Amino acid sequence: MISANKQIRAARYGMTIDVDRCNGCGACMVACSVENNVPPAHEGATDRKGLTWIRVYKVDNGEEYPNRRTAFVPVMCQHCGNETPCVHVCPQQAVDVDPSTGVVGEMPQRCLGCRYCMAACPYHARYFNWWDPAWPAGMEKTLNPGVTPRMRGVVEKCNLCHGRWHAAKEQAAAAGKPDTEPVSYVPACVEACPTGAIHFGDLNDASSATAKEAAEPDSFRLLEKLNTQPKIYYRSKKDWVRGIAAAPRPGGAGKENSRG
Amino acid sequence: MASPPRPVRAAPERKTPVDNPLDNMDRHFIARGAVRCSTPKFLLWMAPWAALLVFGLYSAALCLIKGLNQTNMDNRFAFGLWIFLDLTVIALGAGAFFTGFLLYILKLDELRSVINSAVVIGLVCYSGAVCVLAVDVGQPLRAWFTFWYPNVHSMLTEVTFCISCYLTVLAIEYVPIVLRNRKLRQVPSFLVFEFELHKLIYVLAGVGTFLSFFHQGSLGGLYGVLRGRPFAFREGLAVWPSTFFLFIISAAAVGPSFILLTTWLVQKITRKRLVRPEVLQLLGRISGSLLAVYVLAKSIDTLIWINRTSPETGFQAWQYYSWKPFGTWILVAEIGVCGLLPALMLLAPKLRRRTGWLVSGAFLACAGVALNRFVLTVQTLALPTLSFDRFLSYTPSWQETGTFLAVVAYGVLVYSFSFRYFQLFPQERELKLEARQVEEERELVGRY
């Protein structure tokens, strides 16, 4: 509860992802699933029905060998800052943008499962629980007690490890820090990335490394022209990588240009 | 009818077989003077639809119990057959509100002969759509959350509220039709209730029009506001994208066509004359003129979208049509073959007088609206947004198809039941008497 008298210094948590460093190992995907109690795939699940809050795509420049170049791009909820598409369309207000952190949060207990937000999201960052979550016998012991598992029929997505933010807030409170200041914490994917490709920080804090990186000329965002103002910045020195962030390339004669 | 009515020979008495008590009992519920087939024959007609309904309910039950993994929808195809079905039947069921509006507000009295049928169709369409929606959501028990925690920015909230209210209005409009049943009207309180209710009919029609205006529009708005899907996104007026208005016009245009189609179909199946041809032609003319307005508006909207709205989001419009099978033919089909063509067919008086042209025009109009809804639901989701997305395709699973067929079966069952026991077509008796007069005259002439 934040009283009206307090002046909160709002954070805008965001990320910079160095596409040139990502080697597609998938450590971020596993760490995210472990942290957020995402269940393993049901038998009938495919890449179209799975739950991957962060998903690494393999992209290429559409050329043939020897001019073919590939890269790996991790995509999670972009936490859009401007007229957030999913927030506007949810009929139950189960999605909201937290003004003190900029994180787009989802309330699985309120979600009706109408999937309108999934149609609205251009980044395909929202995933539906097509099955009841199930873990092999005994594996429930390894679940993270700080994150609630979701039931079938609701939508879920990356929330920048909200559980860790809460834990950081509690720690700060226990240490006597004022609760009007943003806390510093590390989401699971950032911690797990072996190449250090993902950086996380407060974009409102001009002195933070993330804010500085986001302002670099080689930083870009996905589908910028849609003007959703996402908080996930990608970085690459390669021009063709920058090109994939814009609108889709038209379909060729079966020349699919992605795996992931 | 200038000449005085000739004395009419009494209709041959149909002997009610003594050994068929069911038939005998059933007869009492059928309006006097209305000719309906025998009970066994009626049951024979209903049986396959009932079987289909049972199969469909089983499919729906599977989806409710086992979860939506029974369908072929997935994270990219968040909406599938059911949403397309919902949008289409609601557009087709718009005949209910629009006919009511034309009859009670604009006082086009010829439509009195089809209003009851329109109400039943509307009820069937809307209740079917709501039932399918209950299966389509992941947590049906939470359906009331939209009323409890409404999001004023969301088009879907608006749709939910208006459709629920309108379904109530339709149910209330259906009650008088039921209460005028031969047996039920023998209960005095029902008769009084129905009479009082009828006084409200203008209010109900007005409310129905108002609600329908908004929810037909909001269904269009659902897609028009998706700024993340440049294929569907449209500019508009204040918070309402152009699809809001286009959906209203198209629904109003296709409502009369669907009434026309169903009436013609019922006439064909029951081999009776139920409405005067002029009424069908009137419906066709109304549909045609609105369709023409719609085609004009849609063309302007499409041009704006191709030249301004879409390119501003970084998506060139021709890209959308570069993925097979969704080539530009679909745009031509929607606006031309199923839009402009039926409009012209229905507006041409000479063609309207020929049943074949009239019905074909109405069918094309309905097909056009179905195609439009399909394009906005399925094609929007099939097209990639990120440059490394793939174009994906989707085929409904048998459980989805079964649930869809359940709605169709439910519609046929309810309509058949209503047609048999309630007076859906007030002109039926009149037309039957006229037909008998003509027949007698012919006999008389033939004698001489």
Added chain:
Amino acid sequence: MKTTRREIMLFAGGSAVGVLFTPAPWRLLTDTALWSENWPGIPAPARGEIRARYTNCSLCTAGCAVRARCVGDQPVALSGAGGHPLSHGALCAFGLAGHHLPYIPSRVKQGPVKEAAAAVADGIAKCGPAEYVVTLDLRPARTASWTYRRAMAAVKNGRYVTPAVDSSVAVDLSKARTVLSFGVPVLDGWGTPGNAIAARPGFRLIQAEPIESRTASMADQWLRIRPGSEDTLAQGLAGQIAHAAAAEGTGLAEREIAALAAQLEQNGPVLVLGSSRLESTGRTIVSRRETPVPAEWQKAAPVTDLASLPDGSVRVLIIDESAPGEYLPWKAIEKKLVADNPVVVALAWSREGYGRHAQHVLPVGVYPEVAGDIPPAIDSVAATFRLSVPLVPVPEACVKPEEFVAAAAGLPVTDTLRERADAIHKAARGTLFTYADTKSVELKDVKADDFWKALNAGGCWIDAPDDKAPAARLTTAVAELRPVEESDLPLVVVLSHELTPGSPILSKLYQESNLRLGPNCVALHPSCGLEDGAKAVFETLLGKCPVAVTLDAGIPPGLVQVSASPAVLDLCASGARAKVGRA
């Protein structure tokens, strides 16, 4: 006074309307939300104090330092322990889910321990003069490996067999300016990931392989050579054949090979991985001292190569499959067994490996349950000693492979890990790095007991640098000569090595996304005529197995990329020919 029907109806109607003005129906309505929030199988989370424990990951020889976040004693998350001089806090996708391993569905939970022990004893007794008792150790150079060697020395006709691994030689990535890799996944699971990543900016990576692997896509240059032409390219670069001939054999342009040769000359030192025909230069490959071993253990059997055993001579075979390592195709092993009733015991944690072939499959503990040491990684220039400590209790039915083999040989069971640690401490060289405080101390400044405690609480012994270590040759390497088989089957096999089986959560990487090739999956060019996800049959000259098809435009037509699971390795190696047909 008779109550009329009308009155009842009125009462009912009135009550219905009236009850709407009470809280009852609205409370019931909100309660439906509770029903929708409860579902069968809601897991109950662990409760307890949250603390950190440290260990080393034993899923591969990288042995990355691990910090386990535990609730009470149960690990709920793993992450790399920061500051480690070799792993640098990195942990791969497989290691991150290591704490799930005790619960994977394909785990072996029960086994006939007594019968197996009796059969082994019987077999040893019946062993003829030209017959052998063999222990096959799939991850050599562990402390347990020494026990096996001692056990085989104690048993008559005992032989200790391992896959070809030379642990006396190490690769020094930091000394290389160019790395030429013939299909070795340098940036995707080779060596120690953290080390490869840290050293990456210092060298130019040239990857030569037929399919663009993850390493090839990250490399500075990818050479798309035909399958089976690795040796041809190496010969061309070594000057043993003309560039033109090498170009023809590999499918590359002649000027590409000439340019490559020039590069290797100008941009040395060059590290060559995956081919022993081409020599590495500089001190990129050095010999490595062995981690000290107690003197009494030197009376141990030597390492024998499987191929050197005569066919049909192995009477008793014990396979230690408890630590994930290389899988030798069963056919190669089977032909060495005696014809009449050989005894084959597999000590395995998963049914998917030798469990499919062995007579007796005995359950063993898995990674977070058992204590064991991890041999030094191939890219660790200094010898290391680090323990994987038990974080959760091991199920009762499990056997300890070391004890099983020692008992079979009549060796006394001792705390071999402690003995090894003491031997290292006696050698008094090197440093101890502890994870909790990321501090490094000289081993000679630490007492033996403290050393042992530190190793068990998360620590690592690293040998002193040996600047005089001579340059060496890597005679055994991943993916040596892989000539393409002669046959009329249409496709050439290229194996893709992923670490399976693993946690079910790894489905994120292959079933719920297309990032990796899943187990029992093949990848084909879209022109193959099958659909994505289609069930198919993968057939080689040695047999067939069911697979699922993934379409990938990056696979050249005529090749099939196969995920190297034991079932597949039994059927083929890279370069084999295969066909994939609809199921």
